[in-house]
Amino acid sequence: MEEKSVPRVDLILALSESLDLISPAIVGHHIRVAFLSLNIALMLNMQKDDMKNLIYSALLHDVGALSLKDRLDVLEFDLKDPHLHSLVGHSLLKMYQPFDEISNIVRCHHVSWNNINKFNEKNIDVPISSQVIHLADRIDVLMDWKRDFPNQMDCIMKQITKEKGKKFNPDIVDAFSEISRSKLMWQNLNSNNTLTLFNAILDDDLLDIDEMINISKIFEKVIDFRSRFTATHSSGVAHVACKLAEISGMSENQIKMMRIAGNLHDLGKLMVPKKILEKPTGLSKKEFDIVKNHVYYTYSILKKIRGIGEIYEWAGLHHERLNGKGYPFNKTDKELSFGSRIMAVADIFTAISEDRPYREGMKKERALFVLEDMARRNEIDKNIVSMLRTDYSEINEGRMSVQKEIVNQFKGFWDEINLNHQSI
Numbered sequence: 001m002e003e004k005s006v007p008r009v010d011l012i013l014a015l016s017e018s019l020d021l022i023s024p025a026i027v028g029h030h031i032r033v034a035f036l037s038l039n040i041a042l043m044l045n046m047q048k049d050d051m052k053n054l055i056y057s058a059l060l061h062d063v064g065a066l067s068l069k070d071r072l073d074v075l076e077f078d079l080k081d082p083h084l085h086s087l088v089g090h091s092l093l094k095m096y097q098p099f100d101e102i103s104n105i106v107r108c109h110h111v112s113w114n115n116i117n118k119f120n121e122k123n124i125d126v127p128i129s130s131q132v133i134h135l136a137d138r139i140d141v142l143m144d145w146k147r148d149f150p151n152q153m154d155c156i157m158k159q160i161t162k163e164k165g166k167k168f169n170p171d172i173v174d175a176f177s178e179i180s181r182s183k184l185m186w187q188n189l190n191s192n193n194t195l196t197l198f199n200a201i202l203d204d205d206l207l208d209i210d211e212m213i214n215i216s217k218i219f220e221k222v223i224d225f226r227s228r229f230t231a232t233h234s235s236g237v238a239h240v241a242c243k244l245a246e247i248s249g250m251s252e253n254q255i256k257m258m259r260i261a262g263n264l265h266d267l268g269k270l271m272v273p274k275k276i277l278e279k280p281t282g283l284s285k286k287e288f289d290i291v292k293n294h295v296y297y298t299y300s301i302l303k304k305i306r307g308i309g310e311i312y313e314w315a316g317l318h319h320e321r322l323n324g325k326g327y328p329f330n331k332t333d334k335e336l337s338f339g340s341r342i343m344a345v346a347d348i349f350t351a352i353s354e355d356r357p358y359r360e361g362m363k364k365e366r367a368l369f370v371l372e373d374m375a376r377r378n379e380i381d382k383n384i385v386s387m388l389r390t391d392y393s394e395i396n397e398g399r400m401s402v403q404k405e406i407v408n409q410f411k412g413f414w415d416e417i418n419l420n421h422q423s424i
């Protein structure tokens, strides 16, 4: 991966797409909301910089709805509790300082127009972008995307107009009413021209590797914080993978790429319902197939990111085995790069060594026995396993201290959200 090679929009689009994996009922929700929001913004003559943050916020707006239930609940037009997932999203996004404004927009994306004063009294500013996303989001929820769009407009406009000046900002409703008559907009939405429109606004916004690490850290939390069972897994894997990369003499840049791959290796797990995620044993064949699919999604979603280099392979091939018996592609030793082999070992080592609420992690000799046995069967790379044996104490102590820190972050994270939620 070269210096500043990854367009910010590509990374955020990939992460946004992963958020919609959890149910076929919501596939494409984030990108459609971003598209509708941007069209409204153009109608309102928003500044280009504001439009950038609007697009990113819209692409990530439900990032805090971590469970399948949370995501399906927000499909109701009248939400019972709209603010919890907005607060969770706000807390996740603000972990990365350059996302401050985006996190503030996400926090308020369900605030009704006639409630803005109440938020202002609590010193919370409700940005215009939040109000735009609010309307775009509710329109997407009302739309039946399998049917012809323009024909549904009369009915949807009626519902929206009823809430003009109550739920929704009247100027934004007027702007949408205007653009909803444009056939071209609906055609663009239908023909995947959305990306062209985004690129026109976001063209030169490239990320360097440190910014990528910081954004991947947010998603590491989105993946892991869904369940206390897995709350620290990705950070543990990333730590072990980086250590192995360092010992084997990879360059500083490659080690940073390894960190991103480790943080995102289970990105596709966002499509696995929490109920299955938390089942310690006894998965049915169907459930196991769902779990197995996660790597395919990690691989295919990350692969779309321009300039990402080998990160998508390292992340997406961690369940492949050298003897061809892994998944999803049954790749063999000739096709598996050193980085992918490191990730496979780091994932297994972390999974068997970390404590789970239903079992204790394996100690040194037991864990190494499992890994060496797998190496003997030519499933994983024996040289990497032997590096792990040589530097076991250093690697394992590092893993434990990283994971301990994340457990504390996890507790603090939910405590803060509960507190803020009560005060709304």
Ligand SMILES: [Fe+2]
Residues within 6 Å of the ligand: 061, 062, 074, 085, 109, 110, 137
């Ligand atoms: Fe939402």
Ligand SMILES: [Fe+2]
Residues within 6 Å of the ligand: 029, 033, 061, 062, 074, 137
């Ligand atoms: Fe939404």
Ligand SMILES: [Fe+2]
Residues within 6 Å of the ligand: 233, 237, 265, 266, 347
């Ligand atoms: Fe994993």
